[in-house]
Amino acid sequence: MPEKLRITYTKSAIGYAQDQKDTIRALGLRRLHQTVELPNTGSVRGMVTKVQHLVKVEEI
Numbered sequence: 001m002p003e004k005l006r007i008t009y010t011k012s013a014i015g016y017a018q019d020q021k022d023t024i025r026a027l028g029l030r031r032l033h034q035t036v037e038l039p040n041t042g043s044v045r046g047m048v049t050k051v052q053h054l055v056k057v058e059e060i
Helices: 018-026 042-050
Strands: 004-009 035-039 055-059
Touching: 004 042, 018 042
Parallel strands: none
Antiparallel strands: 004 035, 004 055
C-alpha cells in the first residue's frame, strides 16, 4: 500500500453541501488546483471518498 496520497483540488465546491466544503478545508485545501500530500490512512481515504467529484487523487 502506498504511503502517501497526492490530492489536487480540481472543481469548486460552490453549490455543494456545507459538509463537503468543510471536508475540502479539513484536507488542507484552500484554492483550486492546490495540491497536498497526506498519509494514506483510513480517515483521509474516507474524506477523499466524500469529495471524490471535487478532487484528483494519486498514490505516491
